[in-house]
Amino acid sequence: MDKPIRKIIHIDMDAFYASVEQRDNPLYRGKPIAVGGSPEGRGGVVATASYEARKFGVRSAMPSKRARELCPDLIFVRPRFDVYKEVSAQIRAIFHRYTDLIEPLSLDEAYLDVTVDKLGIGSAIEIAHAIRKAIREELQLTASAGVSVNKFVAKIASDLQKPDGFAFIGPSSIEAFMEKLAVEKFHGVGRVTAQKMKDRGIFTGADLKKLTEEELVRDFGKTGAFYYRIVRGLDDRPVQPHRETKSVGAEDTFQEDLSSLEEMAPELDRLSVIVRDRLQRHQLRGKTVTLKVKFSDFRLITRSFSLPVPTDDLELIQSTVRQLLRGVLEEPVKIRLLGVSLSNFGEPPPTVQLGLFFTED
Numbered sequence: 421m422d423k424p425i426r427k428i429i430h431i432d433m434d435a436f437y438a439s440v441e442q443r444d445n446p447l448y449r450g451k452p453i454a455v456g457g458s459p460e461g462r463g464g465v466v467a468t469a470s471y472e473a474r475k476f477g478v479r480s481a482m483p484s485k486r487a488r489e490l491c492p493d494l495i496f497v498r499p500r501f502d503v504y505k506e507v508s509a510q511i512r513a514i515f516h517r518y519t520d521l522i523e524p525l526s527l528d529e530a531y532l533d534v535t536v537d538k539l540g541i542g543s544a545i546e547i548a549h550a551i552r553k554a555i556r557e558e559l560q561l562t563a564s565a566g567v568s569v570n571k572f573v574a575k576i577a578s579d580l581q582k583p584d585g586f587a588f589i590g591p592s593s594i595e596a597f598m599e600k601l602a603v604e605k606f607h608g609v610g611r612v613t614a615q616k617m618k619d620r621g622i623f624t625g626a627d628l629k630k631l632t633e634e635e636l637v638r639d640f641g642k643t644g645a646f647y648y649r650i651v652r653g654l655d656d657r658p659v660q661p662h663r664e665t666k667s668v669g670a671e672d673t674f675q676e677d678l679s680s681l682e683e684m685a686p687e688l689d690r691l692s693v694i695v696r697d698r699l700q701r702h703q704l705r706g707k708t709v710t711l712k713v714k715f716s717d718f719r720l721i722t723r724s725f726s727l728p729v730p731t732d733d734l735e736l737i738q739s740t741v742r743q744l745l746r747g748v749l750e751e752p753v754k755i756r757l758l759g760v761s762l763s764n765f766g767e768p769p770p771t772v773q774l775g776l777f778f779t780e781d
């Protein structure tokens with residue numbers, strides 16, 4: 421009762437916001453630019469850096485102040501989310517020529533299931549090339565594509581030849597590919613987990629494969645079971661169109677466990693800025709603010725608070741999260757991960773609120 425082999429494409433636009441800005445403004449072309457908050461304002465964060473800026477080590481989610489230190493000539497550009505949304509819809513329209521089984525992950529990234537395609541082309545590789553060509557010719561932007569039989573491997577493949585790249589990892593080469601892959605390249609393995617693995621002599625997929633499922637769960641919590649399957653190339657998650665955004669969040673694992681409010685407050689403020697930016701990008705406001713805490717022993721708790729009206733206001737998010745954290749800190753703790761998210765999205769508040777948004781940042 422074998423299921424038919426699926427054909428999955430992962431498309432990822434190259435430095436999307438920055439590329440759109442460079443396309444639309446010749447003054448930015450060939451220059452290091454960062455789309456995001458200004459380094460002067462409080463809590464500005466880089467949303468996307470151009471490839472010229474990445475050479476200096478500028479990365480997304482980095483505080484804008486830090487980005488300017490790394491690259492003094494960096495040009496900061498305010499995001500134009502309405503434009504990115506429009507371009508994203510144009511990209512989506514190109515996908516729809518081939519399949520309606522599209523799962524967007526964000527404005528610039530999507531999975532496509534082309535096991536059956538609308539034009540009867542039959543080759544995922546050919547479709548991926550046609551999509552990249554259409555994006556280049558019609559939108560003057562570049563995309564990278566990965567093709568495989570599941571989402572996990574397709575996503576890794578799209579990153580292999582970035583920017584403007586393409587990679588295909590077929591069923592017969594998946595296991596060998598995963599064995600050679602460095603653990604930090606595993607999507608979902610953050611830098612802290614990667615370091616923890618290396619400390620134990622786990623450098624590649626092959627090393628990871630030597631561990632039993634029980635050992636992986638013991639050492640890495642629930643995700644351990646996911647690693648066990650993924651290193652064997654097993655991932656049967658379907659491509660889900662119309663998947664609603666149910667929550668918007670950001671989290672980080674720390675190099676050293678945190679134990680005081682003084683250590684955690686700046687981390688929470690930074691995560692809140694990222695969440696606020698993501699909310700605005702998706703034009704969402706959430707009523708329920710959730711704090712996620714993972715302790716050093718991998719125990720995971722969440723604490724939530726529901727506001728009277730949906731919000732994307734940074735200060736309100738920050739103060740709510742801090743309040744939630746105070747409750748957790750009533751006993752001594754060692755914390756390895758903090759996360760902030762908003763959910764329970766509602767209609768935007770009445771226009772009375774507009775003043776707030778104009779003065780923001």
Ligand SMILES: [Mg+2]
Nearest residue numbers: 432433435528
């Ligand atoms: Mg991208």
